[in-house]
Amino acid sequence: MVGRSNVGKSSLINAVVNRKAVARVSQTPGKTQAVQFYLINEKFYLVDLPGYGYAKVPKSVAQTWGALVRGYLDSSDDLKLIFLLLDVRREPREHDLQMHEWATSIGIEEKILLTKSDKLSNQQLMKQRAAIAGDLKLDPAGLLPVSTVTRNGIEQVRREMFARL
Secondary structure, eight states: OEEBTTSSHHHHHHHHTTOSSSSOOOSSTTOOOSOEEEEETTTEEEEEOOOBSSOSSOHHHHHHHHHHHHHHHHHOTTOOOEEEEEETTSOOOHHHHHHHHHHHHHTOOEEEEEEOGGGSOHHHHHHHHHHHHHHHTSOGGGEEEOOTTTOTTHHHHHHHHHTTO
């Protein structure tokens, strides 16, 4: 799982594993400051990477995260899928576009998850999904809206993970 700080990575992990406090959720962006490994059913690891972008941490700390994330992604032989989380209410920013381009360029399978989808009406969601897909040069159908509040899309995220085992 990778995405901007405050995009909902920890909340999504908790929803996917159906536990309330596996991943620490905070109101302060930037709490995940290391690569976090969660062993799922003794079969595979779900990995939470530090968020990029806005985070309430010293700039020197935030700058080390890029090298940490890149180092993990470059060296992981077992990486099967990247979930790139984007807040459906926001346009993809430079770091989002860079992560998407990087995953595409090295051939790691990527699934785009549009978090916080419950905060928009269905019409707004369709419009934002199309706009974000345009920014990423993807088919809107390939972007999966998810919500940890309504649980929309959570089962599909699980299916995506288990399909690669």
